[in-house]
Amino acid sequence: MLTAVATAVDEPLTITERDVPEPGPGEVLVKIIACGICHTDLDVLQGRWPIAKFPLVPGHEITGVVAATGPGVSFPAVGTTVGAQFLGDSCGHCDYCVRGDQILCPRKRITGIVFDGGYAEYAVLKAGFVTPLPEGLDPVAAAPLMCAGLTAFNSLRQGKITANSRVAVIGPGGVGALAVRYAVAMGARVAVIGRSRRSEAQAREFGAEKFIATQDTDPAEALKAWGGANLILNAAPSTEAATATLTGLAPDGWLVLCGYNEDPLILPTRTMVLNRLHVMINPSGSPHDTRDTLAFSAAHDILPEITKVGLRDANASLDAMAAGHAGNRSVIVFD
Structure with missing residues (x-):
């Protein structure tokens, strides 16, 4: 063979x-x-x-x-x-x-x-x-x-989303694109976060209502203006990308990483305590x-x-x- x-x-x-x-x-x-x-x-x-x-x-x-x-x-x-x-x-x-x-x-x-x-x-x-x-x-x-599908789907479930949850997906690539489609099918409202607007058209085609380009906008501030994300799913191979969004979570929100690198995840402790925020890395x-x-x-x-x-x-x-x-x-x- x-x-x-x-x-x-x-x-x-x-x-x-x-x-x-x-x-x-x-x-x-x-x-x-x-x-x-x-x-x-x-x-x-x-x-x-x-x-x-x-x-x-x-x-x-x-x-x-x-x-x-x-x-x-x-x-x-x-x-x-x-x-x-x-x-x-x-x-x-x-x-x-x-x-x-x-x-x-x-x-x-x-x-x-x-x-x-x-x-x-x-x-x-x-x-x-x-x-x-x-x-x-x-x-x-x-x-x-x-x-890719299993990781995206299970990360959304681990983050306990419900219909009308606000879900932000970091990284519009393979895992992220599937996460957008799964979240939309679950009844969630979806924002996609990418470095540029190159993937915006596809994200909106898949059902995203909002696209945030980090080269133009602070992603955490954009999420706050949206009402705060109940779940942020990091599908990008960058821990720093996840760190940059964490204060954009709504109270009792979840940051779930299925993408990361060797950089440390920096947590805003006081914000997390006051808002009962959750962080998880999901292994498939x-x-x-x-x-x-x-x-x-x-x-x-x-x-x-x-x-x-x-x-x-x-x-x-x-x-x-x-x-x-x-x-x-x-x-x-x-x-």
């Missing part, structure tokens, strides 16, 4: 042939249809994930068809179209796992970081961590829903969150804007992402 292998930090992917693996107990072999290229993949290759185990096949936005099942697996059956996500395994018995919060398991294992992921024609995955796709959902366009989601994300996406016809690429194009796509020129979400498609 054709495979892209990360051999070490700061080295390009090596395209090579490997034997098709066999699933063990509790595992399924998935013939991959598509795998999204996520910013986390770039972070792994640039050494920002010290838990990464090289050599490694990256990729955790996976869709495909179950080709074989290992001993003890009765679900999903061979022939089922499934998706696989960032969270690839957990211990199954800690308090978090038994509550359905496997993403918080201290012994969780991450797809494409500690075991091989989706930059290959086949992958062996844990049966309990793959999710059947809803009928009619395009598996190629749906691949980024397994991380658990299997039940994935099911909910896919069902909601199918019900509301929410799919990302994607660019299809081949496996041999993965290095070029990652280089474009590193340079800030990625455009639509790149998805590796296997014939």
Whole structure:
């Protein structure tokens, strides 16, 4: 099978042939249809994930068809179209796992970081961590829903938005664009915050009522003039961008980060105390969150804007992402 292998930090992917693996107990072999290229993949290759185990096949936005099942697996059956996500395994018995919060398991294992992921024609995955796709959902366009979509959708839920909540989304890129569409579908009023007005037309097309360009306007002051945001979702890979908006929260509001970098998050303590503000960094989601994300996406016809690429194009796509020129979400498609 054709495979892209990360051999070490700061080295390009090596395209090579490997034997098709066999699933063990509790595992399924998935013939991959598509795998999204996520910013986390770039972070792994640039050494920002010290838990990464090289050599490694990256990729955790996976869709495909179950080709074989290992001993003890009765679900999903061979022939089922499934998706696989960032969270690839957990211990199954800690308090978090038994509550359905496997993403918080201290012994969780991450797809494409500690075991091989989706930059290959086949992958062996844990049966309990793959999710059947809803009928009619395009598996190629749906691949980024397994991380970008899941993260956006679950971040909005963690922020406890309701109908008519004022939601501000920082970063109109892949995760942010999905967050805008999800929030609008949930009945929220949405503002989008970007550095320039380049993405304003698309944001308004997706249902945003307000666009704030930080090169022209202080985002926190603009949010205050809007009435204050009940939830600010930072989808930009910048902690500083989130810090700049925090005082624009309404009382009892939430700042949820699904994008960040190594800069510290600076909190205005007195403002937070007087207004009972909340801050959370959301790490993707658990299997039940994935099911909910896919069902909601199918019900509301929410799919990302994607660019299809081949496996041999993965290095070029990652280089474009590193340079800030990625455009639509790149998805590796296997014939």
